[in-house]
Amino acid sequence: MSIIKHRRRVIRYKRANPAEKARLRGREAGYRGGYDEGYLKGRADYVIGRHSTSFPFRNIHVLYVSSGKGYPYSPIDEAIQMTLRGMVAELTVIDPGQSVSEMAFQIEPDLVLALDGMYVNNDQLDTIRKQGIQTAVWLTDDPYYTDITTENVKHYDYVFTLESNCIPYYHQLGCLKVHHLPFAAFSEHYRPSKTPSAKRREVSFIGSAYWNRIEYLSPIMDQLMQYKTVINGIWWDRLPSYSSYQHSIELNKWMSPHETAEAYNASKIVINLHRSHEDDSINNNMVKIPAASPNPRTFEISACATLQLSDYRSDLPKFYTPETEIETYSSPKELLDKIEYYLTHEEERREIALNAFDRTMRDHTYGNRLNQMLSIIFP
Numbered sequence: 001m002s003i004i005k006h007r008r009r010v011i012r013y014k015r016a017n018p019a020e021k022a023r024l025r026g027r028e029a030g031y032r033g034g035y036d037e038g039y040l041k042g043r044a045d046y047v048i049g050r051h052s053t054s055f056p057f058r059n060i061h062v063l064y065v066s067s068g069k070g071y072p073y074s075p076i077d078e079a080i081q082m083t084l085r086g087m088v089a090e091l092t093v094i095d096p097g098q099s100v101s102e103m104a105f106q107i108e109p110d111l112v113l114a115l116d117g118m119y120v121n122n123d124q125l126d127t128i129r130k131q132g133i134q135t136a137v138w139l140t141d142d143p144y145y146t147d148i149t150t151e152n153v154k155h156y157d158y159v160f161t162l163e164s165n166c167i168p169y170y171h172q173l174g175c176l177k178v179h180h181l182p183f184a185a186f187s188e189h190y191r192p193s194k195t196p197s198a199k200r201r202e203v204s205f206i207g208s209a210y211w212n213r214i215e216y217l218s219p220i221m222d223q224l225m226q227y228k229t230v231i232n233g234i235w236w237d238r239l240p241s242y243s244s245y246q247h248s249i250e251l252n253k254w255m256s257p258h259e260t261a262e263a264y265n266a267s268k269i270v271i272n273l274h275r276s277h278e279d280d281s282i283n284n285n286m287v288k289i290p291a292a293s294p295n296p297r298t299f300e301i302s303a304c305a306t307l308q309l310s311d312y313r314s315d316l317p318k319f320y321t322p323e324t325e326i327e328t329y330s331s332p333k334e335l336l337d338k339i340e341y342y343l344t345h346e347e348e349r350r351e352i353a354l355n356a357f358d359r360t361m362r363d364h365t366y367g368n369r370l371n372q373m374l375s376i377i378f379p
Contacts, residue, residue: 043354044192044305051361055371058378061090063109067116068096073140075257076296077115079186080138083366087374096120104128111377116140117152125155134158134377138181142166143277143291147284153178158377163293164315179376182319183296184369185303185360189257192305192357193265202228203339204267206260207297209235212276220332221245227339232263257300264304268349269339272297272310294319299364302326302356307349309338319364325355 062084067073084091094103096114101124104112112128114120117137125135137156139149142163153159153175160181161167170178203224207213217224218240225245232250239245255263264270277283277291293315301308302320310316312328320326327342329335342349 044357051358053362053365053367055087055367056374057087057089058374059089060110060374060378061092061107062088063100063104063107063112064091064093065100065112065114065117065120066093066095067140068119069116071254071256073116075186075189076140076183079184079189079366080115080370082188083186083370087367087370100124101127104133105131109133111136113138114156117156118148120152122152122155129155129157136160136373136377138373139166140183143289144275144283144285146289147286160373162296163289163291165289165292169287169289177376179373180293181369181373182293183299184364184366185299186257186366187303187361190261190264190300190303193262199262199266201230201263201267202343203269203271204230204232204263205271205273206232206255206263207273208233208275209238210275211238211279211281213273214238216273216332220336223336224339227343230263230267260300261304264301264306267306269307269309269342270301271335272301272308274311274313298326299360302353302360302364305353305357307342307353308356309335309342320356320359323352325352325359327352 064081064084066077066081081091081093090109092103092107092109094100096117096119100112100114100120105128110133112125112133112135114135114137116139120137129135135156136158137153138160139153139162142149142161143166146166146169150173153170154173156175157177159170159175159178161170161178162180162182164180167178167180205217221239221241221244225248228248230248230250231245232253232255234252234254236242236249236251237246242249272295274291274295277285278288292313294310294313298308298310298316298319302325307327309327309329312322312330316322316326316328322328327338329338
């Protein structure tokens with residue numbers, strides 16, 4: 001006689017046929033899965049309550065120049081604008097197609113802040129600075145487009161870059177005030193969901209199929225797909241055996257932040273594999289500045305209280321403690337081994353995911369980043 005226990009519930013069956021045994025085991029797995037997910041959501045709610053942090057309010061007027069690039073940059077614009085509104089006395093938002101200098105002379109802000117700055121007229125910036133108005137740019141794609149940023153950064157008082165390795169490069173160009181400031185998690189976009197997703201996944205990867213990702217994952221695709229992996233992004237038809245996996249790949253769709261967060265929440269494990277700084281087919285990085293800093297996805301995955309497996313970057317321990325708040329891998333085989341391990345060790349998977357969420361809510365929100373920026377400009 002076999003016995004399955006769940007809290008006070010005891011299910012007994014004697015001489016049950018195989019189908020009945022499978023049904024009972026499935027029901028018990030469902031109870032257990034529901035309990036595990038409920039526990040994680042409850043702990044996540046507790047973390048949110050602990051980190052309802054307020055940041056200093058500054059009596060300043062900021063003129064914010066959006067990227068002007070549309071999606072996928074527009075969600076970053078939204079995160080910055082919504083966060084700034086609660087931190088400064090006045091915020092004026094324009095796009096780079098408008099005359100930035102004319103608006104600056106009209107409203108006389110304390111700071112002109114541009115996201116990306118690729119479409120901002122540099123001559124107008126020089127004119128604004130001559131009037132004693134401070135200017136800053138938050139670069140979105142370092143180190144992958146430094147051929148373009150090389151000229152633009154010289155026209156700002158402050159340069160904030162996602163990539164720490166770009167700091168000495170910009171210093172060489174004559175920029176005196178350069179600071180490392182990665183993006184963050186915006187809780188209006190990325191957070192643990194309250195209800196279980198109808199589209200459950202074991203493993204997810206969301207991102208474009210840059211060639212380094214194709215080369216890295218192609219040899220292990222057969223094994224990876226055995227874990228019910230779902231991939232979303234453009235260019236995945238580059239895979240040599242794409243037709244064998246296309247049923248698990250949502251191709252050429254730009255996912256909104258809410259769709260992406262839903263996929264993260266629906267997954268037990270999310271893979272993060274950074275792009276290469278040496279991909280001449282897509283990059284504009286002739287000097288080949290290497291990338292050391294984690295990408296924005298690092299913070300967004302963690303903000304959903306989902307276990308992240310990330311390839312290692314040397315700056316990563318500055319933001320998350322490996323093996324405690326994030327898991328890393330250094331080879332395709334290690335990636336597969338850790339997927340296998342954490343899919344069969346629920347408590348460990350859950351604890352690392354919750355630790356990452358806790359750290360994110362404490363240190364890696366847009367409130368944290370913008371407070372850091374404003375503290376540098378207005379000490």
